[in-house]
Amino acid sequence: MEMMKCVVKEQKGDGYVVLTEKPIPEVGDNDVLIRVKAVAICGTDVHIKHWDDYAQKRMNPPTIIGHEYSGVVVKVGKM
Numbered sequence: 001m002e003m004m005k006c007v008v009k010e011q012k013g014d015g016y017v018v019l020t021e022k023p024i025p026e027v028g029d030n031d032v033l034i035r036v037k038a039v040a041i042c043g044t045d046v047h048i049k050h051w052d053d054y055a056q057k058r059m060n061p062p063t064i065i066g067h068e069y070s071g072v073v074v075k076v077g078k079m
């Protein structure tokens with residue numbers, strides 16, 4: 001099984017953000033798979049780490065977080 005690095009919010013509460021590895025997901029019909037080349041942290045990630053009201057209304061841990069990235073599309077679903 002091929003693995004990828006990812007940052008996970010493991011549970012509700014202040015903290016619980018870890019760098020770990022997960023299996024690379026299957027590509028669904030309407031998905032693309034991106035090999036990430038660069039990432040950044042934005043204010044949303046800080047809200048998630050500290051588990052403030054903003055995060056509590058939008059997140060349901062455990063989940064992979066991060067949305068500021070660029071990379072190369074390596075696989076495309078049926079589209």
Ligand SMILES: [Zn+2]
Pocket residue numbers: 042043044067068
């Ligand atoms: Zn952002």
